[in-house]
Amino acid sequence: MDKSAAPKVSFVSLGCPKALVDSERIITRLRAEGYELARKHDGADLVIVNTCGFLDSAKQESLGAIGEAFETLKDEFLESHTKGPP
Numbered sequence: 001m002d003k004s005a006a007p008k009v010s011f012v013s014l015g016c017p018k019a020l021v022d023s024e025r026i027i028t029r030l031r032a033e034g035y036e037l038a039r040k041h042d043g044a045d046l047v048i049v050n051t052c053g054f055l056d057s058a059k060q061e062s063l064g065a066i067g068e069a070f071e072t073l074k075d076e077f078l079e080s081h082t083k084g085p086p
Contacts, residue, residue: 006036010044012065015052023050041072 009030013023026048027037038044047069051062 006034007045008036008038008043009046009048010038010041010069012049014049014061014065015058019050019052026050041069047073
């Protein structure tokens with residue numbers, strides 16, 4: 001991540017209307033803290049999946065969203081976390 005650029009967060013909101021309201025509150029707080037919202041996972045420094053955990057279908061949907069985010073970002077993550085000392 002470029003130290004001078006604002007960190008970027010990609011956000012996925014799934015489930016019930018309460019989860020959507022919670023997501024909006026979280027996004028508002030992140031923006032106030034200096035984060036930029038990314039429209040796609042590519043280039044995001046952080047991916048948040050917010051969902052309802054009461055329904056099995058919602059749990060499965062959230063696991064799918066997490067897997068999608070991981071597949072999109074895994075090469076970048078592995079590269080940045082497996083480098084040896086400078």
